[in-house]
């Protein structure tokens with residue numbers, strides 16, 4: 001059998017060249033070589049990896065016409081997560097995150113051992129993995145890993161809640177869904193300390209824009225806490241002197257966690273930090289004297305002009321979809337809103353919906369509009 005050929009892929013307008021085999025997608029080839037292109041589902045469903053083929057021959061694996069319709073295909077648009085190079089290619093990227101393009105961090109598959117499983121709330125768990133082989137990993141705070149369901153090729157995406165400064169460990173915050181194959185069957189029922197888990201890391205472009213110095217508004221809900229926590233820890237560890245406000249929305253008091261930890265973290269950050277947890281449906285016995293209402297209402301109530309701010313949003317799609325117009329109406333530039341939607345997993349069998357915040361995450365992320373992020 002002849003060995004699969006490799007071809008050069010040149011990306012405009014960023015002047016980066018990689019090599020891609022015919023048997024791998026252009027997106028995977030880029031990840032392998034430490035080039036973090038924009039991506040979401042990696043399965044031809046979301047359009048996050050859409051680009052324009054300027055020159056060369058490529059073939060695409062099946063994809064959804066929601067991600068790329070016939071007209072766009074005719075115009076030369078392609079999905080890099082589906083594309084295989086059959087000659088040298090020239091490709092124009094539509095959206096990209098300049099700081100992330102050449103992280104130089106190649107994808108790694110890591111064998112791990114469960115070190116700790118802790119209940120954070122009635123439906124939220126903290127999972128700590130000990131990195132065994134290799135015993136370390138590289139990632140940028142805000143990125144995510146794919147955790148494999150043992151004995152299968154199925155995986156779920158979860159953001160790291162720690163930073164690369166944490167030696168030999170990866171920490172995740174995972175919401176347990178009643179029928180979640182990973183979160184319920186495995187994490188809530190079978191998994192125990194000492195068990196082996198394999199993960200692939202890192203993915204995602206929901207990371208701090210380090211070149212900017214502007215103040216930041218973080219908005220989180222559910223397990224969207226994880227990537228925001230990772231970024232906050234990173235800011236504290238590295239003395240990043242930017243002012244930040246963190247709005248976190250939950251339904252009732254029993255859905256809140258890490259209140260003290262985040263306050264303490266804020267004290268370690270060199271810039272001013274304000275944490276505003278809010279309850280949308282406080283119960284009579286919640287004994288809550290903090291903010292109440294939908295998190296978007298709370299922001300409208302407490303903030304005025306956000307035109308100098310950058311916004312980072314992580315959590316369920318309804319929260320992000322509601323926050324987007326509010327932020328824009330309060331002055332945040334469209335190209336200064338970054339989000340990580342924790343949508344239904346693209347890896348769920350039959351692609352079923354799993355509630356407002358699906359098991360796993362990372363199907364859709366980025367700035368809302370194509371363009372340099």
Ligand code: FES
Pocket residue numbers: 038039040041042043044045046047048049050067079080081082
């Ligand atoms: S369509 Fe390629 S990453 Fe979603």
